[in-house]
Amino acid sequence: MPQTVTDLLDRVSVEDGRPIHDPATGELVGHTAEHTVEDLDAAVAAVRAAQPAWAGLGYAGRREYLMRAADLVEENAEALARLLSREQGKPLNGPNARFEVGACVAWMRATASLELTPEVVVDEPDNHSELHYRPAGVVGAIGPWNWPMMITIWQVAPALTVGDTVVVKPSEYTPLSVQALVCVLNDALPADVCRVVPGGRDIGARMAEHPGIDKLMFTGSTATGKAIARSSADNLTRLTLELGGNDAGIVLPGTDVAAHAEDLFWGAFLNTGQTCAALKRLYVHESQYEEVVDALAGLAASMPMGNGLDEANVLGPLQNKQQFDIVARLVQDARSSGARIVTGGEPAAELGDLFYPVTIVADVLDGTAIVDEEQFGPALPVIRYSDVDEAIEAANGLDAALGASVWSDDPEAARATALRLEAGSVWINKHGGIHPMVPFGGIKGSGYGLEFGVEGLKSVCVPVVLTS
Known part of the structure; x- marks a missing residue:
């Protein structure tokens, strides 16, 4: 029988825990447990002990469990x-909760359907070499507050599919959602x-340096990612x-603005702009600048x-005061620098303390x-260009x-421009569109490693070459 929100909170909220408040209303949602480093050590030991039997089930055996887990998430989707x-603030409707x-459901099912098989890399009379992939062992998963459930599944699903076991550390801002999701999975x-x-x-710092964690997956800030890399060395x-x-x-000249405007908007303001791979700076040719x-x-x-x-809403608050202050500061700095604030530009205090329209x-450099x-x-800053x-x-x-x-109605021009952009993913006439079979990851200061699809499975394995 599907659980209610009250049921889920009864399972994860603790009386003497840290209070978690709704960023839209300030109302109390529940109280989260605050585990210690010793609790983490015990969790790592427990999942390590469980890993050999889980790996021993093989892909077919694990798939059966994972598909059932996906079914339970779907059954409890509304709660x-x-x-x-x-907890996060995002509306129920639109590209939100x-x-x-x-x-989560789609990613689990798609990921669990995959399987890594040996790859023959050389097949000669005196050398037959195969590349095999074995589970890494114990995976640590540290997630963010903006898409707490979905990114947890991005980390957990591939690890469990290949035979790893997992310890999840949710963001301090959205711990109840992730705990509830894991409870449903563990049913x-x-x-x-x-x-x-x-x-x-x-807890996150200990995970980064923990000798019992074989693979660590982190989604979050570049500064924290660098600290994790140092600690794990x-x-x-x-x-x-x-x-x-x-x-x-980049909007190329001659683009049908009306045809692409809504996709541009949601590329930038998905989850009220609180998305790592959202459109965050838009370059528009001077011939269509004002139109865009x-x-x-x-x-x-x-x-x-x-x-x-409220079922009518599709945009919500900033999730926390720290992020609200960053947005307010950047807008005010732009205004002081001579930029034109076309719409918005001041906190929407009539909606609540953390709402920013x-x-x-425009006219920003x-x-x-x-x-x-x-x-x-x-x-969203919109920057004018001429070349x-x-x-x-x-x-x-x-x-x-x-x-x-890249945004254009000329496929050849769009592709030529896209191939010159330095980014882990480049989209044409869309932004931020992801698929469970298409590899996703950053380059330069946005990190390294791939998630999703077959490449995502490989990332939570260790490669072994067998030569005969």
């Missing part, structure tokens, strides 16, 4: 989405295959780091923002903080290189 909306839980999985350890930064822990992005989009700015401003005015549990910033820093919120080479150079000029996009 999970409502808890997510209350229900979308996120649905993505289908064998004991100790997946454990969750909520807690503070000391003594153990030579294998890492997948999906770090900060400051994705550029006006189209985005018009869409901003038509998108309802408010409490996520969609803000289109490279070198301005809102262009050069990742805003991670509902503010495509100039736009490409600017797009490639920052260290962040998670994603990028």
Whole structure:
């Protein structure tokens, strides 16, 4: 029988835990446990003890468990989405809470359907060599607060599929959602295959240096990713780091703006802009600059923002005060630098303490903080250019290189421009679109390692060459 939000909170909220509040209303959601480093050590020991039997089931045996786990997430999707909306702030509708839980189900099923088989790399009379992939062992998964459930599944599903066991550390901002998700998964999985350890930064720091963790997956800031790389060095822990992005989009001259305006808007403001691979700086040719700015401003005015549990809303609050302050600072800096605030630009205090309206910033230049820093919120700088080479150079000029996009009705011009952009993923006439079979990862300051599909499975394995 599907669980309610109350049921889920009864399973994960603890009386003497740290309070978690709804960023839209300030109301209490529940109390999260705060585990210790000793609790983490015990969890690592438990999942390590469970790993050989889990690996021994083989792909077919593990797939049966994982498909059942996906079924349970789907059966409990509405309760999970409502808890997510209350804790993270994102609305139920639009590309938000229900979308996120649905993505969890789709990713689990797609990932569990995959299998790594030996690859013959040489087949000669005196040398037959095969590349095999074995489970890494214990995987540590450290997730963010913006897509807490979905990114947890991105980390957990491939690890469990290949025969690893997992310890999950949720963000301090959204621990209840992740704990509830893991509870639902564990209703289908064998004991100790997946454990969750909520807690503070000391838990994440210990995971980075833990000798019992064979592979660590982290999604979050570049600064934290660098700290994890340093801390893990003594153990030579294998890492997948999906770090900060400051994705550029380029609108080529002659583009049908009306046809692409809504995709441009959601490329930037998905999850109220709180997405690593969101469009965060938009370069538009001078011939269509005002047309693009006006189209985005018009869409901003038509998108309802408010409490996520209100079915009408598709934009929500910033999840936390720290992120709210970053957005407000960057917009104010742009205004002080002479930029034109087309729409938004001031906190929406009438909605609540953490609401900031969609803000289109025009007549802004490279070198301005809102262009050069990742805003991670509902503010988009639109930069004018006159020469495509100039736009490409600017797009490639920052260290962040998670994603990028090109917008054009000329397929050849779009492809030629896309191939010159430095980013882990480059989209044409879309931004941030991901697929469970398409590899995803950053380059430069946005990290390294691939997730999703077959490449994602390989990333949580160790390669072994067999030669005869």
